[in-house]
Amino acid sequence: MKYSFIIFISLLVGPQGVFAQDDDALMIKKIHNQALENGKSFEWLKELCLQNPGRIAGSDAYIGATAFTRKKLASIPGVSSYLQECTANYWKRGSKEIAWMTTNGKKKVPLNVLSLGNSIATPIKGLQAEVIEVQSLDEVERLGKEKIQGKIVFFNRPMDPTYVRTFGAYGGAVDQRVYGASKAAEYGAVAALVRSMTTSQDDHPHTGVMVYKDTLQKIPGVAISTNDANKLSRLLKNGSVSVYLKTDCKSMGSKPAPSVIGEIKGSEFPDEILLVGGHLDSWDVGQGAHDDGAGCVQSMEVLNILQSIGYQPKRTIRCVLFSNEENGLAGGLTYAKISNAKKEFHLAALESDAGGFSPRGFSFESDTSVFKTYYKKVSQWLPLLESYGLQFEMGGSGADISPLKSQKGLLIGLRPDSQRYFDFHHTAVDNIDAVNKRELELGAAAMASLIYLIDKYGIQ
């Protein structure tokens, strides 16, 4: 595209475009201008990613990240910041993970793998066994001990590409990663190899949480890249394949992993809390840029934007950077427990934990007794946000804020475009260079706009 035929496009949302319909439209434009012209979110994310990559809860990197983000929150005038104590089970990957496959004495073909979070290690010398490919947990049951015993079970059902939003495809495949090893162990397998949870074809294995059943023997669970999963599957069509695995990850026990909090006290209704948040922990590989450094800096930026444009909130606006979302939800559970004990009320909680991509809207949920009232109220504001490409829908919000549901406030999830999320999710390439500055900033501006409206008008 060259230079003509393009000027038409942004009249509605360009600098000249608001037409001063009303104060709210002007304020929302001001919020967006602030985010796009003077926003700090990208600069913060870059520092967080480069200084504290691999922020698994309990690690030194995680502790470093709490200090960094608390300092940045404290630098925003009017914000008081503190750490909320929390402990998390710290799982640590070993220094080297080795895997290869071989068919009847032929050459060893190396495989790109990563142990799944919480997995036990292989024996020190590694383990080697014949591989059996399955498409589901059910198939393991159908095959039974006779076929499974002594084997490595290879779960290879791909994420369904026909879902338009990729989170649906993830939800339809991730049971293999979470429960695959347990199910395989039930029938005597020696390890589980799980196709990476991604919509792309590449060489990056994707880690993520897995769960053992206490009653069963524990066997190693390992993710394999989609390219290698395809290779392995092709080989299995022609005969038997054995795989060698060597990992030395382990559980290090309970470690301190505080959540980070910064807030602006409300001037009229300080007891009504509007929470914005993300989770500060990430997996141990990569920089945790999209998952969920992005959500953290966007939440911090909500406070920064409102302060920078001189908006004094009526309600208390609290930014929470939760600990340990990835591996136990200790941060979210601890936060809700303390909040309930203090008899706090979160009128609304908004989480960003779906990547720093172009925002497409918000998803709302709450206790059914109050949902209709809330949703009717927020829906009135849609015309103010539609010109920014935002839509509203009913649906889930975020893992960390979900324990607050019993307080009967409104729970909200930021919904960015989901197409690229699983290219990076839980991998060594979830790095700052995968984040577009403007997309990140627009997400922060969308969050600040909605928080501004809830603060100004309430939702009850």
Added chain:
Amino acid sequence: MKYSFIIFISLLVGPQGVFAQDDDALMIKKIHNQALENGKSFEWLKELCLQNPGRIAGSDAYIGATAFTRKKLASIPGVSSYLQECTANYWKRGSKEIAWMTTNGKKKVPLNVLSLGNSIATPIKGLQAEVIEVQSLDEVERLGKEKIQGKIVFFNRPMDPTYVRTFGAYGGAVDQRVYGASKAAEYGAVAALVRSMTTSQDDHPHTGVMVYKDTLQKIPGVAISTNDANKLSRLLKNGSVSVYLKTDCKSMGSKPAPSVIGEIKGSEFPDEILLVGGHLDSWDVGQGAHDDGAGCVQSMEVLNILQSIGYQPKRTIRCVLFSNEENGLAGGLTYAKISNAKKEFHLAALESDAGGFSPRGFSFESDTSVFKTYYKKVSQWLPLLESYGLQFEMGGSGADISPLKSQKGLLIGLRPDSQRYFDFHHTAVDNIDAVNKRELELGAAAMASLIYLIDKYGIQ
């Protein structure tokens, strides 16, 4: 984000999600499934980019691209393909472009530059002159000959980041690139240096078309990367800076540069043409992946999808890969001239020329005498497309199809998310690895869905 709280999201548009509301919803789901599961667009784009990068009209790469795309079109059952003769003025960049800046005998600092399209070369030994920074064409006029004569005029007004859609910001800044050299020449400047048209801060200069006024002397026009523009501007605040430029680009005269056409004849109304298209030419640097290889393969994919799902169109669906959009619009003008001479009628023409990013909707325009009727009709289909994240709006369509406006059909532009477009536009990094497969495929599916509806129901 881990594994819970995500399944809710895609119920509406997941594989189980259509609820069989009606045939059209099912057909649109089928179109999307085809694009996402078995689509060819990404594979075609990869081949096009790797085999024929830098497809400036008139070049060997352009001719190679016509052969490649025609072959692929011809491989779709039911599609007849041909080349439409066209000639274009072929402008060729020299092998090496050199630039550096220096202040009073200090060290030379190299600059990242690219000659603008159509620019003349510098003298063989290069040229060196003092730089004067301006923010606009008007400022050159205000400064007048006294300040401008003998200087290199440095146009440094950035794209305004507060536009939410980046095309608005481009439209607000690109006059410097197109007319900067002419305006500077009018006041005796020896060259124009233009800040790259991009929303990002990086080291990639962005080329693009510039236009000379016949009545004025021609001086070289050169783009400079945003990082270097900032550096130069900082230095100028402390004193005089001179820049050395050496380029050897030139106009090679008129060359053959055909457009590529493939079509499926309509079964009921063959004389009503529904055009889908993009432009096959690109600038000479980079692979032209987003601009506009993406639009070409998406248009080809519309025919492929409809054929693959067994849909027999009532109207003639014609894919046109236009020549020379970037540097004269010869393809679009020639096509309209021939079409008018044949008394053809394009009931609708849909162009994709804003990058292969996640589709956000369509923009519609036509002759005012017919616009209301058309827009009312298409607006009825919005509920079918909204669940795919698509919106409708009034506005421009595409440069190549704009000469068809006099036929009084409906002109449509695909509107992808615009945040990343100007990170790559007209640069050496507009490459296949900047394209996400699913985003590209969803754009093709959106186009095929709208064409299906127009074909089935008409718009009159």
